[in-house]
Amino acid sequence: MSETPLAREIKDLIRHDGPIDVARYMALALGHPRHGYYITRDPLGAAGDFITAPEISQMFGEILGLWAAHRWMILGSPTHIGLVELGPGRGTLMADALRAIGKVLPAFAAAIELHLVETSPTLRKAQATILAEARGPSLAGRSPIWHDDIATLPDGPSIVIANEFFDALPVHQLVHRSGHWHERLVGLVDDELAFGLAAEPVPASQAPSLSNTALDGTIVEYPEAGSQVMAGLCDRIARFGGAALIIDYGHLEFGVGDTLQAMAAHAFVDPLARPGEADLTTHVCFETLARIAADKRLAIDILATQAQFLNELGIRPMAANLSRHATPEQAEAIAKALERLTDDAPRAMGSLFKVLAVSAPGTQRS
Ligand code: SAH
Numbered sequence: 001m002s003e004t005p006l007a008r009e010i011k012d013l014i015r016h017d018g019p020i021d022v023a024r025y026m027a028l029a030l031g032h033p034r035h036g037y038y039i040t041r042d043p044l045g046a047a048g049d050f051i052t053a054p055e056i057s058q059m060f061g062e063i064l065g066l067w068a069a070h071r072w073m074i075l076g077s078p079t080h081i082g083l084v085e086l087g088p089g090r091g092t093l094m095a096d097a098l099r100a101i102g103k104v105l106p107a108f109a110a111a112i113e114l115h116l117v118e119t120s121p122t123l124r125k126a127q128a129t130i131l132a133e134a135r136g137p138s139l140a141g142r143s144p145i146w147h148d149d150i151a152t153l154p155d156g157p158s159i160v161i162a163n164e165f166f167d168a169l170p171v172h173q174l175v176h177r178s179g180h181w182h183e184r185l186v187g188l189v190d191d192e193l194a195f196g197l198a199a200e201p202v203p204a205s206q207a208p209s210l211s212n213t214a215l216d217g218t219i220v221e222y223p224e225a226g227s228q229v230m231a232g233l234c235d236r237i238a239r240f241g242g243a244a245l246i247i248d249y250g251h252l253e254f255g256v257g258d259t260l261q262a263m264a265a266h267a268f269v270d271p272l273a274r275p276g277e278a279d280l281t282t283h284v285c286f287e288t289l290a291r292i293a294a295d296k297r298l299a300i301d302i303l304a305t306q307a308q309f310l311n312e313l314g315i316r317p318m319a320a321n322l323s324r325h326a327t328p329e330q331a332e333a334i335a336k337a338l339e340r341l342t343d344d345a346p347r348a349m350g351s352l353f354k355v356l357a358v359s360a361p362g363t364q365r366s
């Protein structure tokens with residue numbers, strides 16, 4: 001297979017400036033202004049490269065809508081609130097959430113100002129279309145407001161949702177060798193992209209604290225971009241009030257290991273093989289995110305698996321209710337989706353995906 005246009009560009013960059021770190025490689029592969037994976041395509045669904053929970057079933061977005069409604073009541077039912085989604089994909093989750101909100105709490109629907117943080121022009125278009133259709137009378141005439149990043153979100157209380165967003169943010173990888181940690185790099189071997197190591201170790205101040213016990217070759221990941229986004233979100237929530245719900249695949253506790261993976265057409269591929277044409281992700285460390293929230297004095301309301309979270313919030317009665325009004329084929333599809341979202345076998349979605357909910361203390365009703 002010929003190389004991708006982005007592979008050619010990254011090789012030129014490396015020839016000119018030398019090897020790049022893994023975070024830079026991820027940022028280019030996903031967000032390059034012309035050839036970045038998310039910039040050029042809609043990667044979701046059966047015809048795309050991967051499928052996400054809201055694309056599996058409307059129940060997922062509806063449950064998240066109900067979580068948001070609950071948080072809004074805890075905030076004292078303000079007449080104006082920002083509902084923020086990070087990386088909304090096709091907009092399916094938000095459309096389902098707004099429909100559920102409109103049904104149970106029209107006053108919340110009327111209070112919402114919708115903010116979408118999205119870099120992909122292709123997906124922004126998809127979001128505009130689906131949300132224009134989904135907006136009920138209470139939201140009529142109020143378009144979502146798009147942002148490139150969280151820096152431009154307006155002041156004021158907000159409820160934030162992010163499903164499969166943090167896994168797409170660039171991470172650094174450090175490799176242990178002879179008592180030191182070295183940045184993992186992407187360089188060229190025989191003119192092909194290949195992993196390597198920086199000759200100099202990272203300064204002791206940046207080295208992970210497990211230096212003394214790690215074996216040679218051990219890899220740890222440092223989610224610099226994700227940590228910055230989390231810190232920024234938590235600052236806003238601490239200052240203006242509100243809550244955030246983060247769902248992604250990853251681990252509840254910090255662990256070592258290389259979790260960088262690439263997916264194309266629903267199969268794993270070599271992360272260096274087709275930059276710009278395969279999705280590139282890492283597992284999210286929820287311990288790191290929760291620690292950032294705790295440092296910002298936020299309350300950790302939920303830290304659980306997706307299966308635990310969805311069961312707790314009532315996905316089973318919701319499925320039963322939907323099935324009552326469904327054809328036998330639809331009822332079978334609902335049962336399958338329920339099983340897929342909540343299956344907590346070791347490598348299944350319900351256990352692989354984790355949920356973190358944080359909120360500003362003092363906004364909770366006693
Ligand atoms: N939440 C959706 C889509 C997940 S895919 C769902 O569950 O179906 C990741 C989403 O994050 C896409 O919308 C992608 O365009 C967006 N994204 C990726 N990197 C981003 C970045 N750095 N800033 C803003 N959005 C980003």
